[in-house]
Structure formats: C-alpha cells, structure tokens
Amino acid sequence: MPDVSSPAIAPRPQRRPWLLGVWTAIALGFLYLPIGVVVLMSVNQSRILSLPFTGFTLDWYGLALADAPLRAALGNSLKVAAIATLFATGLGLLAAFAIYRYQFWGKTAFRLALNLPILLPGVVTGVAMLAYFSSLELGLGLGTVILGHGVFGLPVALGPILTRLGQFPTALEEAAYDLGARPVQVFRDVLFPYIRSAVVAGALLAFTLSFDEVVVTIFLTGRDNTLPMEIWGRLRTNITPEIAAVATVILTVSSILVVASQRNSAPPSA
C-alpha cells in the first residue's frame, strides 16, 4: 500500500457558468411562465382572466365539469382520439414492418410520404382533405375527423416503432428461427416483445396529437365539436377562468401522456 499522506492540494473549484445560469433562468421563465399564468388563473377567485391573485378556489373546475357542451366535446374528443389512435397505430405497425423487412420499389418515397402529414402546413392539408372528402361525397362529421386524425397520427405512431425496429438485433430473429421457431412464433416470442413499449409510446403520441389538434379538425368536422375546438370557440368570444380550468386539465393530461410515451421509448436492456 502506498503512502497516501501527499501534500493535500485542495481540489480546484469547478468554474460555474454563471452567465449561462442567468440565461437558463430567463429561458425557463419565458417558456414556463405563460403556462404558469393559465394554471394560476384557473384557481383564482377573480371572475375576469387576469392577475393579481385574489384568492384560491376550485369553483371554476366544478363549473367546467357541470357544463354540458364541454362534457359533450370531451366525449367527442375521447371517441375521435381512441379510434384514430387504433387506426394510426395499426397502420403504423404494418408500415414499419414493411419498411423494416422488405426492399421494394419506391421505399424511400414511401417513407417520405408517410411523414408528409406532419411536415406540411396544417392549413394546406386541411383544405386538401376537405376538398377530397367533398369530392368523394363523404358527409363531414366525426367520421371525417377520425380519418384525418388517423392520417396525421400515422407518422407519429410510426416514428418510435420504426426507430425501435432499427435497433432490433437481426441476430435475435435468426437465433429464434435457428432454434426451431416458425415466423409467427418468432414475431410473438422475440420481435413483438422487443418493440412492445415503442408501440405503446407511438400510440400515446398519436392519442395526444388527436386530442390536441385544431387546424385540420376545423375543416373536417360538421356540427360536432372536439374539446380544443369548443375552448377555442369560447375564447374568441369570452375568456373565462372556467376555460383556464379546462386548459389546465388538458395540459396535465397531455403532459402525463407525453412523459409516459417517453418512458416507453427506451429499448429493453440487451
């Protein structure tokens, strides 16, 4: 054992990036504060949507809960999001496999095309779909909204699945074949367990997207409103703390879904 009685030179203090710290504080404040303000207003006793804080209350949440049109809109939103998510995730899974497994003509175009809906301006695709559905003589309503959200959700659901499949070690698949498993068994025993959490992540993202979407929905819906549409409609006329309460709820649910989705994005430890 060596003698550790060296002359103790005190460890140098690490240089701290103060300037950066200040910048961080500003940036965080700038991004977070607006959202903080809305949350604050939803529990503020004041009738008009403004500061300062006059007293804590949960009345606006109660009011929002009792509001029939808001509840109908929530029901519509959940219905649309659920069906569109199923549609997007199912097609996304198929498309991901097609890209992963097969070499086919137009594969690059196929991948690009799948991403088109999220890359292009919502106004343009909204108009495009409206014109298309009209020419197909599909009556506007929740059905067309679901179709539209499904198309938008497809690339969102596809993303995590495709990423995970790209990390899938081919040797695992070959090992299963080698040990006697037939294609269906290989999928069930090896491939799907590996991508399962990515499928969940993709579905959660697609659900969030559908639940929050406004631009395309406006073009494709008939008389039925989804929740963000209903909020929007009211915002144009009258901003109330009740709306702030609903916004806070949407915010919370969206955040939980996104965090849950990111949790599911890590591949299984190999």
Added chain:
Amino acid sequence: MPDVSSPAIAPRPQRRPWLLGVWTAIALGFLYLPIGVVVLMSVNQSRILSLPFTGFTLDWYGLALADAPLRAALGNSLKVAAIATLFATGLGLLAAFAIYRYQFWGKTAFRLALNLPILLPGVVTGVAMLAYFSSLELGLGLGTVILGHGVFGLPVALGPILTRLGQFPTALEEAAYDLGARPVQVFRDVLFPYIRSAVVAGALLAFTLSFDEVVVTIFLTGRDNTLPMEIWGRLRTNITPEIAAVATVILTVSSILVVASQRNSAPPSA
C-alpha cells in the same frame, strides 16, 4: 482456379409481398391524393373548387400574385419567419452548447422544458401566451407573433443541433486543444464546422414551422395577417382556385425547405 461449370440451378425468385404492395398503394393514395387534388384545382380552368378537370391554366397563380392583401400577408410571413428563425436558432445553439458542455442543476428539467412548446396543445399555449403578454401589457401585433414563433421554433432548431453535438467525437476537440488551439479557435476550427449543417437544418425547420403556423398566430397577432391566416380567413368564406394556387406554392416551398433540412442532417463523414 476452381471449375465454375457447376450445374446451373436458376436463382430462386424472391417472394414479392403483393398484399403489402396493394396496402402501400392505398396508403400512398390516401395520403397523396388530397394534396394532388388541391394542386390539380390550382391549374383547373373551372371557377369553383371542384373536379372534373376542364382545362389547364396558370391564371389563378397570376391572380394570386396580383392580390394586394395576399402579398402583404406573404411579406408579414417572411418577416416573422426570418426574425423568429434567427431568434430560435441563436438561442437553440446556446442551449445546445449548455446541455452538451456543462453539467448543471436542473439540466433534465431544462431539456424537457425546451421541448414543451411542441409537445403541448397549441390552443393551451396560445391562450397562455396571450394572457401572459396581455399582463405584461405588450401590444399584440407581429412583434408578439415573432416572440411566440421564436419560442415554438426553439425546440425545433435545437433538435438537430443537439443530435449532432451528441455525435461529436470529444477526441476531436481534445486533439485541437492538444495541438495548441485556444477555446475560441477550437470552436471556430473544429466544433462549428462539424455542426454547421445541423444548424442550417434546424434553422430551415424553424422557418418552415413559423411560415406554416396558425393556431398560436391567431391568438398573438393584431390586425396583421400572415399568409396561412389570410388563406384561412378566405377559406371560411369562399374557396377559390386562387387559394388553391397559393396553397400549392406554400406546399412546394415547405417541401423544399424540409427536404433541404433533411439533406443537412447527415453528419460529416468521419
């Protein structure tokens, strides 16, 4: 040299995934067709936005070009997008470096917070910013739109830069220091050349986002319209082939920007 006169067994034909091909065709058609319809309408002689095709014309483009409000809206859009992109890319670059270089308290929260604007529903953040800017007594107008788009563009610009920085081999930086370069020279000679194309990619994405954005813009603008807003306003009243022409132009420009951005996303060959 071995004898290559083996009994020629014809190479087996590869199994082609026919079912998948059909599915692909439907999916592509479903995604592409609506957009195709809009493009078609923009060059259709018919006055009303509908099929069938009655004859080719570029008149609607001429009409759109001569339309003063449209031109004003385009000017606004370009101005907003340019300034917001500068803002978003500059801050994104700083934030990316902060995350790459320093360990600091709240780093994970910082990263999550930076992504918040694109993860949260536009309606909620739109309301939040409106309320926030109002309470700061900032007059609504292009200035507030630029601020809003800058905040939204930040995570979009940050993404590619952060990804590229994550791939940057630390050894390159150490080699430059080792060979006598001071920190500023290291940044100029080694680090920036490595991430340059990612900065360009990020800026292009931020520009596209700002150019196409509607939801937040509605809340933050005063009397000035951006191009998508102007289109939208007209769509609610009267859908004309002139609008289809503008939509086609936006579509083309957006696609070019996105493709250019993706081209810039590959790291320099090491």
Added chain:
Amino acid sequence: MQTQSLVYLDRVSKLYRSGGAEIYAVRDVTLAVQAGEFFSLLGSSGSGKTTTLRLIGGFEQPEYGEVYLNGEVVTTQPPYCRPVHTVFQSYALFPHLSVAENIAYPLAIARTPREEIDAQVRDALKMFQIPELGDRRPHQLSGGQQQRVALARALISRPKVLLLDEPLSALDAKIRDEVRQELKAVQRQTNLTFIYVTHDQDEALALSDRIAVMDQGQVQQLGTPRDIYDAPASLFVAQFIGKANFLRGTIVDVAGDRATVLVNGLALQARLSSPAPALNTEVTLMVRPERLRLSSAADTQSSTHFLENQVSATLTQSTYIGAVQELRLTTAVGDLLTTQLGQAPIHASSSFTLSWQAEDCLVLPVD
C-alpha cells in the same frame, strides 16, 4: 459423391448484387464435414467464411449448388427445419427472457412437457457450471457467462451439428483462453460436430481437427492444422498462417521431393510440394522463423552441422517479447527473422550461423 458425410456442400455459390455488378460472396465451394469433427472455416473478413456458415444454417440460400445434411438436400429449407443450431457472435440471447427461459426456448417451441423442460434446463445449467444464474436476465451476466448460456441453449435440443460464428471474439483476451479450452472439452464430451468460423489462426490451429482456409469466397486449402502450417499449398496460405521468411530463387535441380534452389548465388536445399515446377523457373522458398537454428560462427562442434542449409548472418535487431525473442539478421540470401525461445539476451555480434533443414524449407510458386 460424398453425400454420406454429415454436412456436404456441393459446388455452392452465393452472389451479391452491388451496383449492377455481381460479386461472389462464396464461389464454387465444395466441403465435406464428417460426424464428430471439429471443423474450422478460417479467413479474414470478407473471405466468405461467415456466408458459408450461414448457407449451412439456412440463413442464406445459394444461387448455385446444393447443401446436404445427413445425405438429404436441404438447400432451400428454412433454418427452423434444419437439425443444426448456431452460436452467434453476439450470442443473441433473448433480452426479455431469463437465462432458464432462454435455454428452454428450443424445447418450449417443440412443445416438450413442462417437467421435462425443467429437468433438462437444470442439467444444462449444471453442466455449464452456472446453476445459480437461471433467474438472471442476459444483461446481468458477464461475457463469459453469456457465452455459456448461448452454448447451453444451442445444445439443449441435441442438434446434429453446431455452428459457431466467432464465438470468442466478444471476450477479453484473458478469459478467451479459458473459454477456448471449455469449448474443446464440450465438443469432446458431446462428440458433436462443430463447424467453427474464426479469423484467429491460433484459435483455429489449437481447436480444429481440420481447417478450411478461405479467401475471396473460395477454399484455398483444406487440411489438418499441421498440414496447413507445415505445408501451405500457396503463398497466400503461407503468409496468412503464422510468420514466415520468404526467399526468391531459381530452381536448378530436382531429385525426388528435394530441390536445389539458387538464391542470390547460394544453393539451398528445399522440399518440393507437388507438382514439381520446371527447371530454371522462379520460385519462392518459405522457412518458418522457429525452424532456423542460430549458432555462434565459431561453434563448429554444434549440433547444427548436419543441417543441409547454412548461411552466415549478422544480427541487426532483437526484440524481447517475454517468452520469445525475435531476431532479425542480415544474410547473403536476404534478411531473415528467427524466433528463439530464450532467456539469455543475445547481443549484436559480428558473426552467427543460421542453419535449417531442407525438410523445413518449402518450395512455393512465385505468386
């Protein structure tokens, strides 16, 4: 026909298309592996050794030729129909299954009854000395332990042939030696046929009954380790396996399997590999460094005077690498490298004699 061999490849070729051109990954390979053999495919990356293994495993199908297992054509059969298992370079353990579930997988697929699976897995864990690891996940194991689990899984349903694709390359140098011994022991115990792919010549020489040296998709030489080391069939094999000295010369006399070769004016005695080249053709002579005897020039009573070839030499460089010393010497026939298993430091001195047997000096074609 050798279709009665356990594994038989009959003029097998595998093509890849790369930018319009067709490239042979494996070209016209014919191989017969007998039951119970430890057979190695040795080559550098891109030599076609792994593709050959994958053709036997069923992961690739050849464009030309046929693959026989146990006398039956299996050329187009998928991997799950072949009585052949593989140990992958990455081990390919299923990450979401425990060690015991991994090992049980081939039995579970074959619908073996629960109790029987449990018993066999317990035996396998015992045999591979990892009885306490059954409940762990693969990522909790060391490299050596993962290797054992992969081996146990591949062996549990008693395949006819075990294919091993560089199974030691992911291990540390120190543990690799140990696992190599275990592998050989397992093969001896089970008396299974092993087909082993490696780029490591020491590994191939130490483990194999027979070796096929591959290059550019073709088998360059097939033989026992001793054949390949002592009598390489070509300059390529001689350069690929071990270290060697090469001398250019002209063949001037042939008598039986002995030849006299003129190198820089000196006549050297060498051994002929069939077929004998014509007189006055250029040839390459190969001598292994450890077959050169080094003696002090003064020492005439040395036991080296009966060796056929003798040249005087000057030491130019000596490198000490533990067990052996590598000495570089300048001689009238060219620079020669010799390896001495030695303790005493050898210092540069004006005169040494290098001598070697004609038996150890092989005549090879120029290229």
Added chain:
Amino acid sequence: MQTQSLVYLDRVSKLYRSGGAEIYAVRDVTLAVQAGEFFSLLGSSGSGKTTTLRLIGGFEQPEYGEVYLNGEVVTTQPPYCRPVHTVFQSYALFPHLSVAENIAYPLAIARTPREEIDAQVRDALKMFQIPELGDRRPHQLSGGQQQRVALARALISRPKVLLLDEPLSALDAKIRDEVRQELKAVQRQTNLTFIYVTHDQDEALALSDRIAVMDQGQVQQLGTPRDIYDAPASLFVAQFIGKANFLRGTIVDVAGDRATVLVNGLALQARLSSPAPALNTEVTLMVRPERLRLSSAADTQSSTHFLENQVSATLTQSTYIGAVQELRLTTAVGDLLTTQLGQAPIHASSSFTLSWQAEDCLVLPVD
C-alpha cells in the same frame, strides 16, 4: 527530487465521484520519465493508465500532487500551453480538413508563415511515405494511413513529449505488427520521448525501454521489459504478463538468494526476490512455461541433468498452435504447462521428466 526529469509526476491522485462515493482513478502515482525514453503504461481497462496519460496531456487535472514538465509545474495548465502532443486511439483527425491541412494545423495555429508550413508538411508527408495523400480527406484513408497522418500531425511542431493512447488498437492484427515497427523506428530517428499507453503486453514488451504496470490506479511495478517478465514484483504482475505456472509451497531453507521450498513433499530450489520471507511461511513459486525442459524419462545422458529441479511427468494434453506446442503435464507438484518451440509431434507417453533451473523459479508472496 526528480524534477530534472523531462516528465515527473509527484504523488498524483485523480478522484471521480460516483454516487456519493469517491473513487481513485489514479492513486498516489509517482513517475519520472527521462528524455529520449520509450516509456509504457501497461494495464487492463480501468487500471488508470489512460487517466495518467490525460493528466500529463492536461485533459484532466489531479486533485492531489503535481505534474512537472521539464522541471516546471504544469499541473493546472491547459493542454494548449503544454509542449506535449497526443496521438489518440481514434486518431481524431479533423474530418472536414484534408490530410495536408490536418498535418498543418498545429503550425497554422502558431501563425507560422504559409511557405514554411507548406515545406514542413511536404517533408512530413515524405517522411511518413504518404506524399500522394495530401489532398485526401481522412475518411478516404485506410486505418494504417490515418495512423500515420495522426503521427505526422502530432510530431510536426516538434513537441518535447509524444503521448500515445493505444495507437494500434484500431488496426488489423496483420498491419499492427508492421506499424509497431514503424513506430519504434520513428522514436529512434527523432529521439523523442514517447509515453505509450497499452493493454497489450506483447506491444509493451517489444517497444519499451521501461514499463509501468498499472492496476487499480496504482503503479504495481516499474522496470525494463526483462525485469518485469523475469522478476515480477508480485503475483499480480506475474499473472498479468505472459503465461506462468504457479505452485504453492512452504519455505524451509534460505541461503543467499536461493531458497528451498517444499511443494507437495518435494523440495524445489528457487530464487528469492527481496525481501526474504520468514521460514515456514507459505509462498507461491512461479516458473514460465518456456523455462521448463522436457526430456524422455529414459534419456539420462540429456543436457538437463545439471538443472536443479527435476520432476517426472505424464502428458495429459498437447495443443498445436503453429510455431509452438503447448503441453499440459501432471506431476507430483501439480499440473504444469510447458511450451515447446517444436516440429516433432509429441505423443502421450508414460514417462517424461520436466526440469528447470532454480534461477528460473521465483519465490513470490502468496497473494
């Protein structure tokens, strides 16, 4: 004080914090490297060898102790102020610059005039035998060529010390040998001080003037290659460097630097490393496999009868690996491994004799 050495580390420690605990990456290391020396830091991963190199290069700063270069304290100086350059394991060539621009970089930074830079770069390209590669980009080069460019770039501004961090580990086995020779030649030509980090004992033994064997952040032994191979200071070093046989025994007699050790009832003669252990303590004997002489038991006239230690042995396993054969034998003192540089196949026979000199048999502490 050895501050007049070119590089001197004075009781240097580097700590890492890992989940509350403090871990020594380098612990109390004192080293002096002389000008013109080829000095190696040898150890497995996590031994602290790379951290030690990074402390000299200035990429890390120690919590305790001081780093001297040329007699001056440089402990807290950044890398760009130290007259020391590094060749990185990954070469770290700038991907967006050409080969010539890469090599010119240290001169450009130092604001050397354009013409002088051009001339020096041309010379460097010539010296490293890559004059035609100046306009290429790094990714167009082979591994060996990249290595040369990295070396040229590190040497062009004539540093006092060159640090090399496993510079050969990214190369193929075949080319590694060649580059190793080149590296040694460059060091001889330039007469520069090289500090070389490696985990490969053959590399360290073949190249170095002196070697520091590191483990757990500490220097376990410092000496010439021959010292470290022939007289390891501890069981750890003996196990880490080369192959060895270890025998447990009890020391029963000491005379000068010779000891008699009882192993399984047999008295063996061995060499003592200082300090001599007390009588009747347990010790470990180490013998290198190539120091064991194998002779047929019948052969009494053999030249081995003057060796101090003799045991009869039975062959259990022989492995042929080209130049050498590894033989495992069972003896009264335990299983022994011996290496024979041999051509003739040795077959299992009932009786051999293994003999070795007391000089080659080292007494080491039990653990």
